[in-house]
Amino acid sequence: MQLEYSIEGGDFSHAGFASSQVKRVLKQLNVDPKLIKRVVVCLYEAEVNVVAHAYSGIIHVLINTNEIVMKLADKGPGIPDISLAMQKGYSTASDKVREMGFGAGMGLPNIQHNADDFKISSNVGEGTNLEITIKL
């Protein structure tokens, strides 16, 4: 099964909509709730990152019998130093993002913690790509 969602940068009122939809689908498929939580925490953190930092983004979620693969591709400023961005506590988030309860430099490390496999690549001035895999 493949799902696709688009994300608009800066639109905090809809941040989390895609993660919510994916959670519903996984519940309907009777996936273990602990695995669902790991999937949606990863996806929600990634979704919030796109809303917080990029201009727009696309989410592809591929659900098959042995794994769930989430790919997020955004158009945005990109990340100049990925190893720095992966450090807990490092963030370039705006005050607006912080007012929403995010921007504490926890998102990417939390995705890595919950994922079985996590790939990130970025081109400055173009955007960032994430691939998050959780095994079922």
Next chain:
Amino acid sequence: MKIREVADIVQGVVLSADDMLDHEVEFAFASDLMSDVLTIPTEKLVLITGLSNIQTVRTAEMADVQCVVVVRNKKVTNEMVELANENHIVIIECSSSMFKTSGLLYQNGIKPIY
């Protein structure tokens, strides 16, 4: 402890998901930082927060938190109530500080997660 007892102890007003009031909670976590909430694997959790916006409810949804106590007299919006009802999340509005709310629940047997 049942969620309805949480509401009584903090002298709060239940705004959503009345059908969940008999569900049991065991732990609480107090934070205004949603990223921190998303790192917690614990179940049967009450979130005590002064952050009152739509992402508070979204975070509760993703983290499987069934009860959110919004402290410091922060006002909960209709949009939050609607989303909480859709996801069976009880929102309790309360006028006490985060410290007092946490203390009251701790005193009555709600456990910290660490």
